[in-house]
Amino acid sequence: MLEGEELLARTCRHTSGSVDNTVRVWEASSGKEIGCFKGHAGDVYSVCWSRDGKGIVSGSLDKSARIWETSSGKEVGCFSAHSYPVWGVSWSGDGRMIATGSGDNTVRVWEADSRREVVSLKGHCCSVRSVSWSRDGRRIVSGSWDNTVRVWDPTSGKEVHCLKGHAGDVWSVSWSEDGSKIASGSVDNTVRVWEASSGKEIGCFKGHTKGVYSVCWSRDGGQIVSGSGDGFVRVWEASSGKEMECLTGHTRGVWGVSWSGDGRMIATGSGDNTVRVWEADSAY
Template sequence: MSSPIVGRQEISRIKPHRNFEGHTKWVRGAIHLPGGEQIMTCSSDGSLRVWNLKSGKQIGEDWRDGDSPVWTMALSPDGKKVVSGSEDGRVRLWDMDTGKIIVKWMGHTRPVISVCWSRDGRRVLSGSDDGTARQWDVESGEAYLAPIKTTWHQHVLAVVYSPDMTMFATGEAKRAFIKTWDAKTGELVATLEAADSVWCLAWTQDGKTLISGLRDGSIRTWSTTTWKQIAVLDGHTDPVESIAISPNGRILASASFDKTARLWNMDNNQHIGSPLQHPDYGSSVSFSADGKLLATGCFDNNAYTWDVCGILKEAGLSELLLDKPPVFAVRDTLSSGPTPSQLNLFLLG
């Protein structure tokens, strides 16, 4: 199901909750840290920085290892490490407590554009402008498999693990393909033909849906059972650079080169409220652990946070912050099912 296109002329009344200023070049990523009091950013100025969420002030010194622009980063599932990918082709693993590098993975020959953790925190996946995807063993510090060459003369802009860690997907820049791979063997599982080059990917927590952001501004969802397209979410007018799914799986956030970020209702694929206007290209989106705050990165060298609660309340969709209640299967009269008293207990909590 497609959502209506909203033109550039639409002006949002929604203002950022907080600005984070200090980087000297583009902010390529912004993520929430455990505890709900800090965010971290990475930038083309070669640094990672930690910020106080309430004051908007930087905490401590920059995290640096040379001057190579940092293109991407991701927090480990346990919140104790962060991995970054840089223009020099290095994948760096950082200790969150000390801000020091644990290991530096070398193998990519061009910029590392995307990184992703496996759900158990044992592996890191990286995608590079050199046309390969690589897996790294966090404990041993070694490559998990030989590099996977997606196709010749192409660039890997997006990588993501499936929730069960049996597969991962890659998005390619020059040809409109999404490819899924067996995470243990590196063998190709499926090839999905998109409408345009694929700039970002996300996998729903139940593993049933793969979501892609495309250069043409569309967001497309795919069934991982049939490997067929399910829906198209239209609204952005330029490439979709980043997408993220809320912790409860009910909201999708996207950032685009059209200088906006958007929220989408995953129940019906419709956009929520007005676009979140940015001064320059939007580069990243990240939800807080409770889903109530959104962090975005921007090419104006700054990061921003946005009040998701307020946006949903204004749109009359506050229930999207709640987890979906379990759905009882409809049974025939001869089958056993929840009794009226059980249903009352469920509804009353």
């Protein structure tokens, strides 16, 4: 099962984390595996590239988050303060900080270089399944199995907004590139869009017939892609909620989706043990 993946368009690579305990890097154009990073002692639930592409951070069932040097596959850091599995990881845009979300109900913020924990963000009453930094690094958003999406100030450690509307566990959250909106996916089968400044819900996209496990904005903010337990990948027009395309091919639930920086490709990871790369332009 491939749980989460990120796509780096500049170098045409993508990476996946799996229940086989590994992080793998792939060449998008050929599908060739170009790296297999081993070190976790449990399922890998989440992976995230650094913005410059030189590092990958991964979160695991083994309660740790690990940093990998992408050129060599060498493990260069390990965060192990969480008392439950690490479900979500995210790297700040400037590469200085990493956020992790865990089954211990907390979001923790770390200095990437020193591995020092800076702050623990507390407020969720159930597992934190997903975390994401805003592009400017001023906010973190988290999604939890307490059905809420929360926005945090990582400097003060204070909760800015608690976004309520989902009727089930929130599995995925994603910032728009300009930081003005947040997308979230839930086991209530919906994708919701929120105004980041006010916390107001401004969209609810319906079409999936099972839980939405992953969401991601396109870089230009015009589309959102979602992956679901129904095995389908759907592309939505962000402004209207109109379904632009339903991508079929996976035979089991889709756990991870990611859009390339240039908007030309979408990567998806599934419980059918495959990572698939799609031409986004051909989707619509």
